[in-house]
Amino acid sequence: MxxxxxxxxxxxxxxxxxxxxxxxxxxxxxxxxxxxxxxxxxxxxxxxxxxxxxxxxxxxxxxxxxxxxxxxxxxxxxxxxxxxxxxxxxxxxxxxxxxxxxxxxxxxxxxxxxxxxxxxxxxxxxxxIAPKPEITPQTSTSGNDTTATTQAAPSGAAGFLSQSRVRHEWYQNENFIIISIFIKNVKKETVDVYMADRSVSVTVKLPTGSEYSLELDPLAHEINPKESKYEVFSTKIEVKLKKASVGVKWGVLEGEDTLVGSIGGGDGKLSYPSSAKHAKNWDALEKEISKEQDKPEGEAALNALFQQLYKDADDDTRKAMLKSYTESSGTCLSTNWGEVSKGKVETKPPEGMIAKKYNS
Structure with a gap:
């Protein structure tokens, strides 16, 4: 329910x-x-x-x-x-x-x-929309009649760019929350960014006279406004909010955060939130990549396999492995001591190759 x-x-x-x-x-x-x-x-x-x-x-x-x-x-x-x-x-x-x-x-x-x-x-x-003060009225005189004329004041608010047309995303690292607002070709002098301990406001005046506004209040956690900053690029505006508590993982950007954890340790289940609909467990992915990168290849992989088998084997199996591998010049590896102990293990090169003696 x-x-x-x-x-x-x-x-x-x-x-x-x-x-x-x-x-x-x-x-x-x-x-x-x-x-x-x-x-x-x-x-x-x-x-x-x-x-x-x-x-x-x-x-x-x-x-x-x-x-x-x-x-x-x-x-x-x-x-x-x-x-x-x-x-x-x-x-x-x-x-x-x-x-x-x-x-x-x-x-x-x-x-x-x-x-x-x-x-x-x-x-x-x-x-x-405030009426302009009447400083020097223009007058026209006809007989004894005097008529003053004043200009009408402009009115109306600036238009706003549709929020649905502007995409923003966010991600985080140990020190910062990074918000990207994807508006192209914006001049820096038309961007206003105001930051407080638990809020941020971004206003962009566009050449058309429209105005885009992003208001985040309250933020999920406190930030350090003095150490926060923003940059304007040709394709986006990037706002970097310095975390007041370094290392704390934000579960959400705005509002109540019930998913708070730590980056670089602590909960052990690091999952960077973002505006994507499906979150990724970046911590698990990083570990998986590290394991893949640490895997040996080629001859190193073969040696690693040999060492693992030898480490876990009993005495008869170890003797069989050593004898077969040494006598066959590395072309045969057997773990059957009953078979290997009966005689010399012959060299058996791969199909299409010929075994030659090495002359030093």
Whole structure:
């Protein structure tokens, strides 16, 4: 029987693989089983945002906030709900309400640098729609009538590049989480990356006027923003997040991590997660490759086989092996002492070859 927690974990997997339709289906099932969990609603809100269903995203954020309203111990969840609400309002072009929500969230969680990004975006949009001050009006006089004319202010938000058109993947090593965002021919000055202890925001302004945004909050584990960095290549943007706990294996990139292990030892079952649907056990694969590389070949393989057989044999078998191999000049190997002890073992070269005596 399916449980709310089980559906939620499967939904997270689908979300991280960018399968937002499947994630939405599974979040729906989790919420049907447990409608009192604010985290479930917040993740569904984030999924609605990815699917550009901003009204539904706003509704879930408000429901999540109402579940924890009045509970002082749920301050972090309140802040996250207000952040999600602000993002939904921003996408609906209700910039003033979005700003109010972001500022309220910042009061509850002043260290969340992701809010700095969204506040900056919101203030930029508010400036676009603010009426221009009347400094020097143009006038036309007809008799005693004076008419002042002013220019209309521009309005509207910048368009957003469809999330489904941009692919991002991630992998990890002992020290870093590496995220690759595959957008071609991006100029470095158009890329903004903001990092906090548990979040990262990437915004890309495109030549068309559109804007791509990737928001990861909360990350599965803490990072060290000062030692993290990003690079812009011709085919992608690469963000390298320095792990706060070096050697810890992340089971997921965002959200609750129940698969935490260690890299380079510890759990002994290293499996690097990524955006691929089927995980690979890289630790087992590495060991297998090492074994293959260490296998001897040719004459070395033959000697290794001989040594193994000799090591495990009894005294009669060892005598048979030594006598047959030596007397036949290496062309015959027998383990039957009863047969070998009856006389000299003749040299038997492979078919098509002739045995010749070696003259030193």
């Amino acid at each position: 399916a449980t709310a927690e089980g559906c939620y974990k499967q939904a997270n997997d689908s979300f991280f693989e960018d399968d937002y339709d499947e994630a939405l289906k599974l979040y729906n099932e989790a919420i049907e089983l447990d409608a009192t969990n604010a985290e479930y609603l917040l993740k569904r809100s984030a999924t609605y945002q990815k699917l550009k269903k901003n009204k539904e995203s706003l509704d879930d954020a408000e429901k999540a906030f109402s579940l924890v309203e009045g509970k002082e111990e749920e301050k972090t969840v309140k802040a996250k709900a207000l952040l999600r609400k602000g993002i939904a309002l921003f996408e609906l072009e209700n910039y003033q309400s979005a700003k109010d929500s972001f500022e309220f969230s910042k009061e509850l969680n002043p260290n969340d640098k992701l809010l700095v990004t969204w506040l900056r975006k919101t203030e930029t949009e508010l400036k676009k």
